[in-house]
Amino acid sequence: MKYDVRQLPLISNREIAQGIFDMRLAYHQADLPVLCGQFAHVYVPGKTLRRPISVCDASDGELRLVYQVKGGGTEIMSQMQSGTVDVLVPLGNGFDIQSGRRYCLIGGGIGVPPMLYTAKQCDRPLIITGFRNQSLVILQDDLQAQGETLLCTDDGSAGQKGFVTDLLRARIGEVDEVCACGPTPMLKAVAAVCKEFGKPCQVSLEERMGCGVGACLVCAVKVRKNGEEVMQHVCKNGPVFNAEEVVF
Ligand SMILES: Cc1cc2nc3c(=O)[nH]c(=O)nc-3n(C[C@H](O)[C@H](O)[C@H](O)COP(=O)(O)OP(=O)(O)OC[C@H]3O[C@@H](n4cnc5c(N)ncnc54)[C@H](O)[C@@H]3O)c2cc1C
Ligand code: FES
Numbered sequence: 001m002k003y004d005v006r007q008l009p010l011i012s013n014r015e016i017a018q019g020i021f022d023m024r025l026a027y028h029q030a031d032l033p034v035l036c037g038q039f040a041h042v043y044v045p046g047k048t049l050r051r052p053i054s055v056c057d058a059s060d061g062e063l064r065l066v067y068q069v070k071g072g073g074t075e076i077m078s079q080m081q082s083g084t085v086d087v088l089v090p091l092g093n094g095f096d097i098q099s100g101r102r103y104c105l106i107g108g109g110i111g112v113p114p115m116l117y118t119a120k121q122c123d124r125p126l127i128i129t130g131f132r133n134q135s136l137v138i139l140q141d142d143l144q145a146q147g148e149t150l151l152c153t154d155d156g157s158a159g160q161k162g163f164v165t166d167l168l169r170a171r172i173g174e175v176d177e178v179c180a181c182g183p184t185p186m187l188k189a190v191a192a193v194c195k196e197f198g199k200p201c202q203v204s205l206e207e208r209m210g211c212g213v214g215a216c217l218v219c220a221v222k223v224r225k226n227g228e229e230v231m232q233h234v235c236k237n238g239p240v241f242n243a244e245e246v247v248f
Helices: 072-079 114-120 140-144 166-176 184-197
Strands: 006-017 020-026 040-041 051-054 061-069 082-093 103-108 126-131 149-152 176-183 201-204 218-224 228-233 240-243
Touching: 006 061, 006 072, 020 072, 040 061, 051 061, 051 072, 051 166, 061 072, 061 126, 072 140, 103 114, 103 184, 114 126, 114 140, 126 140, 126 166, 140 149, 149 166, 166 176, 166 228, 176 184, 184 201
Parallel strands: 103 126, 103 176, 126 149, 176 201
Antiparallel strands: 006 020, 006 082, 020 061, 040 051, 040 082, 201 240, 218 228
């Protein structure tokens, strides 16, 4: 897979929900096309390791990264207001989207952003988003422009009260395949529903990363291949895996 380090001009970087920022960088795909579900590895001044952030969108001359402030690195990112950002992009294997199939795209919390660019590659996607509460809800208008978008929160403060799997169960008969990104317990629950209903499912995993390109072994996860458990790299073999192969 072709990737490169780019110095991308910062267009904007604004807070769109409590502690969640929308960074837009000037990016033209011509020589480095970005696939949905791939990620960018962002250099943060003063930090040795880059920070992996999923591509939220890569249309219209922009690379859009939506991220939550978690620690020192993302805090520094949230303060960037001008100049260029040093980004290693595009990394990993994204979602496999085939034409003629109807997809249900599921995002949980800060796993919602990659579903926007993914939705743009799908025909009539059904999009399900889940958040802990109303203050963390993001990207609803962007997603609604791409397909029917359902919202739920754990506490019922926005959308339906409950979990993404409740909405998935009610609508899974309408789709051919499911793609999901979010916290591991959510991915495990989505994968179980898909198995129950016999629907293929792709999940985007998250692991701590070092190099981002398969050289350091930091991001190893256990997957099942041909009946045997083997270790693979989230950065290079993923972050998207066939849910049936993941050892949760
Ligand atoms: C493939 C992938 C895609 C991601 N996409 C997004 C996204 O779109 N939006 C978003 O908000 N977050 C995303 N994350 C999580 C994001 O990378 C971490 O929240 C971020 O690296 C935390 O950095 P920090 O310096 O603020 O926190 P610190 O805790 O100070 O980080 C210390 C170190 O741990 C690593 N680290 C900490 N938490 C994580 C984590 N959850 N995953 C990977 N490395 C971590 C950091 O990269 C850093 O090297 C993604 C992670 C992966 C692996
Ligand atoms: S982060 Fe180095 S091998 Fe994946």
